[in-house]
Amino acid sequence: MKLELRNITKRFGTLVANDDISLTLKPGEIHSLLGENGAGKSTLMNVLYGLLQPDEGEILIDEKPVKFYGPGDAMAAGIGMVHQHFMLIPVFTVAENVVLGHEPTGKIGNLDLNAARKLVKEISDRFGFDIDPDAKVQDLPVGAQQRVEIIKSLARNAKALVLDEPTAVLTPQETDELMDIMRGLAKSGTSIIFITHKLREVQQVADRITVIRQGKVVASPSPKASASELASLMVGREVDLDVKRKPVKIGAETLVVKELTVLDDRQHQMVDGVTFSVHDGEVLAIAGVQGNGQTELAEAILGLRKIHSGSIEVAGQDVTKSSVREVLEAGLGYIPEDRKKDGLVGEFSIAENLMLDGSFGAPFAKGVQVDFAKRDEIAEKLIQEFDIRTPSAQTLAKQLSGGNQQKVVVARELGRELKVLVASQPTRGVDVGSIEFIHEQIISARDAGKALLIISTELDEVLALADRIAVMYRGRIVGIVDSKTTREKLGKMMAGIAA
Amino acid sequence: MSKKELKLAELEPESKEVSVLKEIMSGDPVRIALSVLLGFFIGAIFMVVFNPDVVKSWSNFGADPNYALSTVWWTIQDGYGALFSGSIYNLNADNFINGIRPLTETLRFAGPLIMAGLAVSLTFRVGLFNIGATGQMMVGLAGATFVSTRLHMPQVIHMLVAVLAAILCSMVWGIIVGILKARTGAHEVIVTIMLNYVATDLFTYFLREPGLLLEANGGGTPKSDHPDGTAMMGALLGPSFKLNYGLIFAAIAVFVYWWLMERSTFGFRFRMVGHNASAARAAGIKVENTFVWALAISAAFAGLAAATQGLSMDGGLTTSIEAGIGFDAITVALLGGSRAGGVVMAGLLFGAFKAGSSSMQVAGVSPEVLGVVKALIVLFIAAPPIIRALYRLPKPEPKVFAAIQQAKAAKVIK
Numbered sequence: 001m002k003l004e005l006r007n008i009t010k011r012f013g014t015l016v017a018n019d020d021i022s023l024t025l026k027p028g029e030i031h032s033l034l035g036e037n038g039a040g041k042s043t044l045m046n047v048l049y050g051l052l053q054p055d056e057g058e059i060l061i062d063e064k065p066v067k068f069y070g071p072g073d074a075m076a077a078g079i080g081m082v083h084q085h086f087m088l089i090p091v092f093t094v095a096e097n098v099v100l101g102h103e104p105t106g107k108i109g110n111l112d113l114n115a116a117r118k119l120v121k122e123i124s125d126r127f128g129f130d131i132d133p134d135a136k137v138q139d140l141p142v143g144a145q146q147r148v149e150i151i152k153s154l155a156r157n158a159k160a161l162v163l164d165e166p167t168a169v170l171t172p173q174e175t176d177e178l179m180d181i182m183r184g185l186a187k188s189g190t191s192i193i194f195i196t197h198k199l200r201e202v203q204q205v206a207d208r209i210t211v212i213r214q215g216k217v218v219a220s221p222s223p224k225a226s227a228s229e230l231a232s233l234m235v236g237r238e239v240d241l242d243v244k245r246k247p248v249k250i251g252a253e254t255l256v257v258k259e260l261t262v263l264d265d266r267q268h269q270m271v272d273g274v275t276f277s278v279h280d281g282e283v284l285a286i287a288g289v290q291g292n293g294q295t296e297l298a299e300a301i302l303g304l305r306k307i308h309s310g311s312i313e314v315a316g317q318d319v320t321k322s323s324v325r326e327v328l329e330a331g332l333g334y335i336p337e338d339r340k341k342d343g344l345v346g347e348f349s350i351a352e353n354l355m356l357d358g359s360f361g362a363p364f365a366k367g368v369q370v371d372f373a374k375r376d377e378i379a380e381k382l383i384q385e386f387d388i389r390t391p392s393a394q395t396l397a398k399q400l401s402g403g404n405q406q407k408v409v410v411a412r413e414l415g416r417e418l419k420v421l422v423a424s425q426p427t428r429g430v431d432v433g434s435i436e437f438i439h440e441q442i443i444s445a446r447d448a449g450k451a452l453l454i455i456s457t458e459l460d461e462v463l464a465l466a467d468r469i470a471v472m473y474r475g476r477i478v479g480i481v482d483s484k485t486t487r488e489k490l491g492k493m494m495a496g497i498a499a
Numbered sequence: 500m501s502k503k504e505l506k507l508a509e510l511e512p513e514s515k516e517v518s519v520l521k522e523i524m525s526g527d528p529v530r531i532a533l534s535v536l537l538g539f540f541i542g543a544i545f546m547v548v549f550n551p552d553v554v555k556s557w558s559n560f561g562a563d564p565n566y567a568l569s570t571v572w573w574t575i576q577d578g579y580g581a582l583f584s585g586s587i588y589n590l591n592a593d594n595f596i597n598g599i600r601p602l603t604e605t606l607r608f609a610g611p612l613i614m615a616g617l618a619v620s621l622t623f624r625v626g627l628f629n630i631g632a633t634g635q636m637m638v639g640l641a642g643a644t645f646v647s648t649r650l651h652m653p654q655v656i657h658m659l660v661a662v663l664a665a666i667l668c669s670m671v672w673g674i675i676v677g678i679l680k681a682r683t684g685a686h687e688v689i690v691t692i693m694l695n696y697v698a699t700d701l702f703t704y705f706l707r708e709p710g711l712l713l714e715a716n717g718g719g720t721p722k723s724d725h726p727d728g729t730a731m732m733g734a735l736l737g738p739s740f741k742l743n744y745g746l747i748f749a750a751i752a753v754f755v756y757w758w759l760m761e762r763s764t765f766g767f768r769f770r771m772v773g774h775n776a777s778a779a780r781a782a783g784i785k786v787e788n789t790f791v792w793a794l795a796i797s798a799a800f801a802g803l804a805a806a807t808q809g810l811s812m813d814g815g816l817t818t819s820i821e822a823g824i825g826f827d828a829i830t831v832a833l834l835g836g837s838r839a840g841g842v843v844m845a846g847l848l849f850g851a852f853k854a855g856s857s858s859m860q861v862a863g864v865s866p867e868v869l870g871v872v873k874a875l876i877v878l879f880i881a882a883p884p885i886i887r888a889l890y891r892l893p894k895p896e897p898k899v900f901a902a903i904q905q906a907k908a909a910k911v912i913k
Contacts, residue, residue, distance in 0.1 A: 155622075247718050298618075302781065304780060304781060311511040322778065322787070323783070324781065324782075324783040324784075325782075325783030325784075325785075328782075328783045329783075334781065336781055340778050341775075341778065342778050342780075342781040343778060343781070344775070344776070345771055345774045345775045345778050345779075346774070346776060347774045347775075348771070348774065352767070355767075356771065356778065356779075356782040357781075357782035357783050359767050359768055359771075360764070360783075364764075365764045367763055368763050368764050368765060369763055369764065370762060370763065370764055370767055372762075
């Protein structure tokens with residue numbers, strides 16, 4: 001099947017989200033769509049999937065124009081989409097999930113699960129997916145769940161697959177497996193649109209690359225282009241992916257975590273006897289695949305989550321049993337992994353968000369009254385210092401782009417006196433320009449002699465920032481290694497194989 | 500709902516239920532104004548359809564279409580005209596004092612509605628769907644009744660002590676909800692509904708007991724003595740008007756509410772918890788304690804409403820003094836978008852309904868139409884999609900909308 005998007009234009013009011021975009025997908029081709037957040041990739045894919053109607057332009061399948069009024073139409077035409085967030089029902093088996101919505105039925109309209117099982121088995125065997133049709137989805141690792149999503153599309157005879165940021169949740173090994181699967185699918189004639197912001201992966205699998213910037217196709221570089229070339233095309237200017245750091249004298253242990261054990265809400269042991277310390281003037285990065293206890297570790301340090309056993313010290317003060325407010329007052333800064341949930345109040349202005357944890361006293365409050373003049377003065381200053389792109393300090397946080405939202409969080413935490421910064425996924429869902437900027441801010445805090453704990457699932461980020469790297473797997477620290485450790489070795493550690 | 504809307508909802512991680520509830524409690528002024536307009540319009544249809552003259556004239560429509568149409572017009576004009584002259588200015592009055600009396604009546608009725616409306620508004624902004632104003636008012640009334648009938652003090656002081664007693668009793672009732680919510684996670688809707696029953700029956704019980712609040716020589720009717728004259732809310736504009744000092748309390752309450760929510764650090768934390776409890780927690784705020792505080796302060800407003808209501812009536816107090824204010828307060832808060840100014844406007848509108856209903860009855864229009872109008876306004880506010888569809892307003896499409904805003908924000912800079 002040959003799929004073509006021809007001169008697609010999609011406007012929202014005065015904003016042109018897709019401006020005359022043309023894209024061809026040949027049979028058996030892996031076509032990588034590269035662009036920053038907000039470049040128009042999602043809009044284009046929503047047009048392709050029938051969720052949005054284009055204002056101009058058309059979609060052609062095998063040179064014939066088609067119109068999709070909903071995902072049903074797109075699926076019927078042979079287009080499958082694997083979303084970043086899986087659309088699976090955890091308590092159903094693989095077979096049940098795969099046939100959901102188009103269940104094979106027996107003579108009297110009864111559900112024919114055997115047919116479903118056979119279908120899953122057949123597809124799984126054909127592409128070497130190694131999926132048991134009777135396994136419950138909730139018991140499968142993330143990588144396998146993703147394969148279930150792909151099977152779901154293939155079971156509906158998808159000829160063209162759209163994979164939206166498929167590697168965000170995978171270990172390096174799982175990522176490699178996915179790449180193999182993608183190549184296998186392509187060989188069998190399925191074409192793939194591969195959306196990602198990870199340049200390394202693009203270089204590995206893409207047959208063709210299209211770069212989108214501000215709603216327009218800006219280039220179709222060769223798959224052999226270098227990472228910095230691709231990054232520059234994406235951002236539209238020269239990008240320096242290396243962060244410059246000064247040599248700093250390592251100081252005292254300012255964050256000390258000893259034998260820490262933390263349970264999650266379902267009483268599962270998520271952090272299991274973790275011990276480490278972070279010195280002044282040092283970045284300790286915690287690497288690991290999402291869901292190996294990093295979230296719970298960060299929450300426990302802040303005091304959001306009760307500690308089962310072990311101890312935490314911030315700047316010499318025991319904060320094991322302290323409330324969040326006491327931990328913050330002890331000099332800890334916190335950048336949560338999910339800024340929309342824990343870091344910002346979307347309905348609040350930037351100025352209000354910048355005082356979120358400062359409502360208890362100076363400089364933001366005079367007695368029990370908010371000091372509005374001071375608040376706005378501080379906001380203006382931080383907006384300048386942290387390069388927050390906004391019409392004004394009174395703009396609501398939810399109206400900012402992801403990168404600028406994150407800069408608000410970073411500005412709030414680094415903008416006050418602190419001794420330790422704990423940052424979870426500091427650049428998740430953030431554009432390249434903002435990543436550069438936030439990394440610079442983190443490193444300059446390190447250069448200023450602060451202790452930093454960075455938790456990240458992106459190996460690139462870990463390698464760019466860390467002085468030392470601790471790898472977490474199933475709630476334990478597999479090992480603490482220096483920043484010169486190879487990617488391969490870190491990948492193995494992330495899969496639980498000790499160094 | 501169109502197919503497309505459903506699909507956009509799927510894309511949004513926030514559940515649809517939560518976002519609709521947020522939309523309802525956030526109170527967009529344009530949508531509210533349109534809801535009110537539509538409420539009055541449908542109310543007019545009711546007046547027309549159930550008017551025997553109109554029905555008669557329409558059965559002879561062919562013979563005299565002019566007459567049929569004019570009866571429709573006159574019915575609506577009579578009905579809403581009576582509402583106007585009963586609640587704002589009586590055009591048939593012989594002098595200015597009598598002419599302006601309806602407006603003072605509107606203000607008198609509006610006072611307790613505004614204060615109770617502020618009580619509910621405060622909890623809305625903390626993200627709690629509190630419908631316990633009725634119960635809090637009942638308990639507050641009990642406190643005010645006790646002080647005003649059983650204790651004897653000098654002028655003014657007696658009244659202030661009675662008001663204070665009402666506030667404190669209501670706060671206790673509010674704090675119970677807060678603690679149950681904070682400690683056990685009980686849902687405030689269920690707790691407040693149940694406590695409303697408990698409070699009403701408790702007050703009735705007190706009123707039945709000779710040793711407690713029952714009037715001297717009283718029999719089987721649960722009713723208290725007439726409060727001491729020293730405890731009553733005096734007339735504000737002299738003896739020719741019923742308007743009393745309750746209005747001053749309402750004005751103070753509005754100012755306090757505005758300052759608390761918009762200027763103070765308490766309000767800042769209240770709103771933070773209301774918008775995003777999880778971010779508030781990460782910012783060092785004890786969300787559970789905030790719930791308790793919010794419910795306590797909210798109940799104080801309800802207690803004030805109870806006191807001004809109870810201490811301004813002739814005769815002994817009964818549970819019917821509450822007059823459905825606690826329940827109307829929910830509507831007032833919704834209609835006022837939980838903002839001080841909005842609650843004042845909504846309270847005045849509902850006060851006007853109360854003041855004008857008797858003159859509508861005199862004009863031969865069933866005042867129950869106003870009940871229908873009230874209910875419809877709430878219905879339309881509670882169902883944002885209806886109003887959007889009827890007036891063809893754009894839907895705030897979550898993702899797309901945010902994208903537009905982002906792009907706009909970026910362009911201003913670049």
